[in-house]
Amino acid sequence: MLNTFMVYVENKPGVLTRVASLFRRRAFNIDSLTVGRTEKPEVSRMTITVDADRDQARRIEANLYKLVNVLLVENITNQPAIIRDLAMIRVAATHEARSHVLELANVFRARVVDVAPESLTLEITGAEEKIDGLLELLRPYGVLEMVRTGIVAMRRGSKSAASTRTENTMDDAPDGVAYSV
């Protein structure tokens, strides 16, 4: 089953390597990994999707926490969340096909970002399935080139667990953290 983790890490050199190395070393298979800035300059955020069962998912979380630079891990697999992928798709669009492709783009709310005599380039954001759906329909016309960012995710609602956690230093850390599996 695909698990989605949101991982808050210190924004320091080499942290991405540490996370990637962990997945390789423990033979967990990354499906997609994205990393980028957050509202706090000292914090970066990764969205990682991994194929894992429940038990493995728990171990992935525990192993991520063993990395000193990891601040917070949340498995949002079964939680209400906004999940977005971005794709750019260059599709062959000769004279006859062009209007069909544009129609599809319209239905999927994809934007045309480049027009060439023989092709159109679409940009689409959305859940992975939505992008997969568009791709499926474009395939018969000839997909010349495609690139996807991998997903980024955010919980729904106002809750932001990261804000409490990332401000802790050693001094104001609570005495103990309850743990159960």
Place this chain on the structure above:
Amino acid sequence: MTDQTITTTSSNNASKDKTTMTGASILWECLEREGVRVVFGYPGGAILPAYDALKHSKIHHVLVRHEQGATHMADGYARASGEVGVAIATSGPGATNMVTGIATAMLDSSPIVCITGQVGSKLIGSDAFQETDITGVTLPITKHNYLVTHASEVARTIREAFYVAKSGRPGPVLVDITKDAQQGTWEFDWEAAKPQLPGYRPDLSPAPAEYARALELIHNSKRPVILAGHGIMISGAMREVRDFAERAGIPVALTLLGLGAFPASHPLNLGMMGMHGEAWVNHMIQEADLLLAFGMRFDDRVTGNLKNYAPNAKKIHIEIDPAEINKNVKVDVPLVGDLKEVLLALMPRVESIDRSEWLDHIDKLKGDSAVRDIQNLPDSGHLYAAHVINDLWRQTRDGNAIVVTDVGQHQMWEAQYYKHEHPRSLITSGGLGTMGFALPAAIGAKVACPEAEVWVIVGDGGFQMTMCELATLVQENLKVHIAIINNGFLGMVRQWQEFFYDRNYAATPLLNPDFVKLAEAYGIRSMTVSERSEVVPAVRSARQYEGPVLINFKVEQEDTVYPMVAAGAALHDMIRRPSPIVETAEDE
């Protein structure tokens, strides 16, 4: 190292606060403030500024003969004392020579800090002379590592390195410091250089509900066994484990790295479990209805085949590292936290229960093993390693001997025949199984505990991997005794070839140097022993001599460690030493 040393050092240094210093001087200053008295190292270009600044420091530097030795010494120091051991080396080849020692410390959760020089920060990435990306190389074999490129980062990094190395589940931390960071200057301010580790949480504790579930399992169990591991020593929970076992009346089996955490002479001590554990211990585990794992990680040498491991037992796992929970063995109740604290919380609610039926069962199982024990077989005139180790144990029981073993058959015989009463009295490479560990680790142990009697038990193969450290031993004038168990073979591998490769002894017979002459070349007193009757006199004379002694024990060449659980076999499915009783019956 006592707290006292640390406080005195800090107050002496108070005047030095907020002075401008080179990164190199800040390094030594911080090490002193962390309580370091000794470092093990080897110099070279990229670490020279640090060596140059050493003259202003009270820290003693032990010059090793190979950087691998420095890491094992730091490791031996850490395991003997419970304090962080420190190794130091130059960039490139100096740093890569440390890799084996770092991996060894990582797998056995040993707290060491390795400091390496690095080429100047401007040269990084240019394939400069002796440039190796050592933080990249050691990423998967350190608990954490750092690249320091500016003098301003030295103090905080060292403080963090020590804190990370020894807290929670301990492990090795590497700090790579560029040459310009050592040479540059900065205002040194110890207070301001406090660790900043916002994501690091070594202080987990179990949810209260888990205690109740654990107690229920304990009180309902008729056939419980405690699996005592290395975590007991790390946590300093010897007393609590003992109180718990006695109160609940539960027998205690130990892992290799747990030996000494529970006294061998205690009536509830079962002995070692696992691949070369005692047969009755493995049978008890397989028959148990409850396993209580205390600071042990269900290594594959401990469990045998997981499919039929302790099939009828519920499992309680007290463990500080959440990533160990359900890794190999699925547990019913995880108690994640420091063992000592968890046991103290559990203890008042543990009822004492009469389990005499279960305990009597042990004696039945033990009887069968006793008749197979080589100690009880008629004297064949041969010198067996088991004899040597058993005699060595008897001779050194009065002292507080620390035994440091290498890897192989002799390591297993030591575990079986040397009865450890005290924690940290056995130092051995369990997880990585690093040949060449023993001699340097023993040097580290002796430096940490100068009053202790230290014995190296090492194979003729492994000894030759790091025997250059004999020079370090002599140079530091350390009284460490070395017992080479010389069987003319890479014995443990030969045993596998005997059992599983049709006795095809490919590349396992050894052509050895004359170990006595070799020792003499270093100025070390030495002798060869090949008769049982000579063992005790040799050990006695070594103990009385004021310097180090090397004894070359020429033992039976094709001897076998029994019992043995073959790789992939179930824990109760052991290859046993033939029983003389069964054999006679078959002969008729």
